[in-house]
Amino acid sequence: MTESKKISRRALLKAATVAGIGGMTLGLSKVGEAASPKEKTPAQTKSKKKILGVDVIKVGGQGVISGAHADYGWQIQAGAILAIDEINAKGGILGSKLELKFMDEELKPAVAVKNARYLATEWGAHLLFGVDSSGSAMAIGPILPELDRICVFDHASTHRLTEELVYGKGIKQIFRIAAPVYQESNMAALIFKDFPNIKRWAGIHCDYEYGYSVWALFKDTLKKYRPDVEFVSIAWAPFWTMDFSSHISAVMAAKPDAIIATPWAGEGVMLLRQALMLGVFDKIQAWFQCMGGSVDILEGISREVAAGKFKDKLWATARYIHNYPDAPENNKFVASFRKRWNRFPNYSAESAYSTIYVFKAALEKSRSLKTSDLIKAMEGLKLMTPAGERFFRPEDHQAIYNVPGGRVVIDPNYPIPILGDLKVFPAQAYYRNPPFEALKMDK
Amino acid sequence: METLVFQGLVGLSVSMYLWLLAAGLTIVFGVLGVLNFAHGSLFMLGAYFTFTYYGLWGVNFWLAIALSLLSVAVVGYFMERFFLRHIYHLDHAYQLLLTFGFILIFDDAVKMIWGGVAKIPPMPSFFEGTVSVVGRPFPFYNLFIIGTGLAVAIVVWLLFEKTWWGKMVRASASDREMASAIGVNIPTLFTGVFVFGAMLAALGGALGTPVRVVAPGIGAAMIIQAFIITVIGGLGNLKGAFVGAIIVGTLSAYGILLFPVFELFLIFLIMAVVLMVKPQGLFGG
Numbered sequence: 001m002t003e004s005k006k007i008s009r010r011a012l013l014k015a016a017t018v019a020g021i022g023g024m025t026l027g028l029s030k031v032g033e034a035a036s037p038k039e040k041t042p043a044q045t046k047s048k049k050k051i052l053g054v055d056v057i058k059v060g061g062q063g064v065i066s067g068a069h070a071d072y073g074w075q076i077q078a079g080a081i082l083a084i085d086e087i088n089a090k091g092g093i094l095g096s097k098l099e100l101k102f103m104d105e106e107l108k109p110a111v112a113v114k115n116a117r118y119l120a121t122e123w124g125a126h127l128l129f130g131v132d133s134s135g136s137a138m139a140i141g142p143i144l145p146e147l148d149r150i151c152v153f154d155h156a157s158t159h160r161l162t163e164e165l166v167y168g169k170g171i172k173q174i175f176r177i178a179a180p181v182y183q184e185s186n187m188a189a190l191i192f193k194d195f196p197n198i199k200r201w202a203g204i205h206c207d208y209e210y211g212y213s214v215w216a217l218f219k220d221t222l223k224k225y226r227p228d229v230e231f232v233s234i235a236w237a238p239f240w241t242m243d244f245s246s247h248i249s250a251v252m253a254a255k256p257d258a259i260i261a262t263p264w265a266g267e268g269v270m271l272l273r274q275a276l277m278l279g280v281f282d283k284i285q286a287w288f289q290c291m292g293g294s295v296d297i298l299e300g301i302s303r304e305v306a307a308g309k310f311k312d313k314l315w316a317t318a319r320y321i322h323n324y325p326d327a328p329e330n331n332k333f334v335a336s337f338r339k340r341w342n343r344f345p346n347y348s349a350e351s352a353y354s355t356i357y358v359f360k361a362a363l364e365k366s367r368s369l370k371t372s373d374l375i376k377a378m379e380g381l382k383l384m385t386p387a388g389e390r391f392f393r394p395e396d397h398q399a400i401y402n403v404p405g406g407r408v409v410i411d412p413n414y415p416i417p418i419l420g421d422l423k424v425f426p427a428q429a430y431y432r433n434p435p436f437e438a439l440k441m442d443k
Numbered sequence: 444m445e446t447l448v449f450q451g452l453v454g455l456s457v458s459m460y461l462w463l464l465a466a467g468l469t470i471v472f473g474v475l476g477v478l479n480f481a482h483g484s485l486f487m488l489g490a491y492f493t494f495t496y497y498g499l500w501g502v503n504f505w506l507a508i509a510l511s512l513l514s515v516a517v518v519g520y521f522m523e524r525f526f527l528r529h530i531y532h533l534d535h536a537y538q539l540l541l542t543f544g545f546i547l548i549f550d551d552a553v554k555m556i557w558g559g560v561a562k563i564p565p566m567p568s569f570f571e572g573t574v575s576v577v578g579r580p581f582p583f584y585n586l587f588i589i590g591t592g593l594a595v596a597i598v599v600w601l602l603f604e605k606t607w608w609g610k611m612v613r614a615s616a617s618d619r620e621m622a623s624a625i626g627v628n629i630p631t632l633f634t635g636v637f638v639f640g641a642m643l644a645a646l647g648g649a650l651g652t653p654v655r656v657v658a659p660g661i662g663a664a665m666i667i668q669a670f671i672i673t674v675i676g677g678l679g680n681l682k683g684a685f686v687g688a689i690i691v692g693t694l695s696a697y698g699i700l701l702f703p704v705f706e707l708f709l710i711f712l713i714m715a716v717v718l719m720v721k722p723q724g725l726f727g728g
Contacts, residue, residue, distance in 0.1 A: 067660045243457050
């Protein structure tokens with residue numbers, strides 16, 4: 001709790017300072033007001049001059065900021081703060097400045113729900129975004145109508161969020177800006193259908209929603225293209241697995257040709273290191289680390305990649321990778337992010353950054369903070385973002401854009417490994433489409 | 444058959460971290476009568492101190508472990524001398540409240556000092572490489588962990604069975620007042636036992652540093668398994684902690700191999716069966 005308070009306080013002070021400076025340099029009015037948003041209650045911030053009716057648009061975010069997965073929450077905050085500072089420096093959205101409060105969801109659905117309630121009702125957030133855990137996302141989704149807020153999910157990736165809650169149950173307040181599990185399951189299947197020698201697949205997966213859906217979709221799609229493929233073993237690892245040796249040795253006992261693995265962030269790094277210790281890369285032809293294209297994993301294994309220990313057998317994707325696409329929007333984003341934070345952005349940073357710009361585009365379209373108006377403005381919205389053009393599909397509120405997969409390689413132009421040998425597929429080729437067929441999951 | 448041998452050996456190496464953690468927990472309970480919820484936090488601190496000395500300051504790996512044990516010993520000394528000592532005469536519920544409070548304090552302190560993001564220091568190069576076991580590569584480091592765990596078991600056994608200090612500890616564990624009457628300085632002895640238990644936990648954390656995640660919360664995640672182990676083996680029983688750790692570590696490894704769908708549930712099932720058949724634990728009594 002102290003961490004979330006400390007960070008949000010810092011972010012808030014920073015946002016307030018920048019808002020003040022921006023106001024002064026651009027010659028906008030009410031510098032004093034913008035510089036001290038904290039002392040005002042939402043009722044007092046109302047002003048007739050503003051189109052949206054408020055001086056400050058409050059944005060409440062969540063992510064995991066402690067534990068083995070904490071780098072994701074850090075990246076979400078870093079991306080969101082960068083976008084908010086850029087927008088505030090140019091005068092805000094329709095004259096209203098943005099203010100951020102960020103809380104730790106701790107990967108616990110109950111905590112995420114408590115945070116969402118606090119942000120919306122007590123703190124007075126107009127807009128919600130965030131969450132890393134699929135379980136947390138599935139818990140927040142159903143309370144959004146009651147809170148009367150939209151929430152843009154910038155990481156949690158279970159297909160059920162958009163397929164079941166939006167398309168199935170009609171909870172229109174849910175939007176997802178990041179690519180869902182179709183990315184690492186269906187797209188991985190498209191890559192590996194073209195490896196005729198890989199016939200025996202094993203999985204090491206997260207023992208929760210996320211791992212179940214990736215494994216089910218991957219098997220389903222690969223089997224369609226390659227009836228000859230077998231799925232020979234599976235090991236499930238819950239949150240807080242510190243030692244994956246038992247999981248690795250269990251799946252290796254079935255002598256697989258390749259392994260697909262979902263553990264992410266710090267756990268993903270330890271899994272890969274422990275796999276190296278167990279000599280796995282001498283025995284298999286390929287290892288697909290689903291979110292291995294994320295910056296924290298690339299940083300964590302850079303020494304081993306440079307030493308050639310993975311023998312060019314390590315493959316990965318992400319929901320955005322900093323070296324794709326080579327377009328002005330992306331290059332500008334990566335440069336500003338590196339300048340501000342002295343690191344590369346991972347996909348949760350990009351999706352949080354783009355979330356803030358989606359809010360901007362939607363508010364400029366709706367010119368209203370009313371949830372129903374915002375939903376109308378966001379359905380079918382098209383926006384250029386660092387990851388490419390995103391389109392919010394009206395049926396399930398899922399943003400459509402494509403991200404390639406590739407081999408983890410060293411590139412002299414980058415201080416950390418990148419994805420090379422990129423395999424690019426159009427999003428339509430691997431996103432599931434409505435009406436969605438129910439998916440049978442193993443667990 | 445080879446598969447089972449290999450998986451058992453992997454499970455045995457996992458057991459050793461659990462043993463080092465459960466050993467201190469059960470010693471402190473057996474002698475002081477305190478169920479230390481924050482024992483896992485001492486494991487976590489052992490990992491963080493080692494990370495700092497070895498990963499950040501570049502101190503030699505062995506020296507880093509030794510320094511980390513001493514650092515945790517100091518923390519343990521303060522915990523016992525200034526907090527736990529005052530509540531020995533109170534009900535167990537007060538001990539749980541106090542030590543649970545310590546978990547929160549240590550977790551937040553770690554976040555303030557080292558940050559919330561997981562730390563992943565490099566592997567010492569002399570530990571790289573594998574040994575062939577039943578034709579499959581087995582990490583040298585895991586072999587080293589198994590060796591260390593067994594060595595600690597022997598040393599702890601000798602300490603309690605063969606030394607004067609061990610006899611005093613056992614005497615005061617069975618009858619505090621009588622031991623005190625024949626001249627054993629109970630408060631000092633208790634501080635020593637608590638510090639010893641803390642150092643065992645720290646050793647477990649320290650040894651995991653190069654291969655496992657160092658993050659706030661690992662202590663709380665580990666302590667549940669340590670409790671299951673002491674319940675299976677018998678609370679306060681050292682032999683029970685050793686056997687319990689091996690049961691939990693190897694059976695989870697076999698569970699992952701043979702019953703991947705309900706592997707997590709397996710450990711709780713064993714605990715439930717032990718509680719039904721022998722409520723005081725396998726070696727309790």
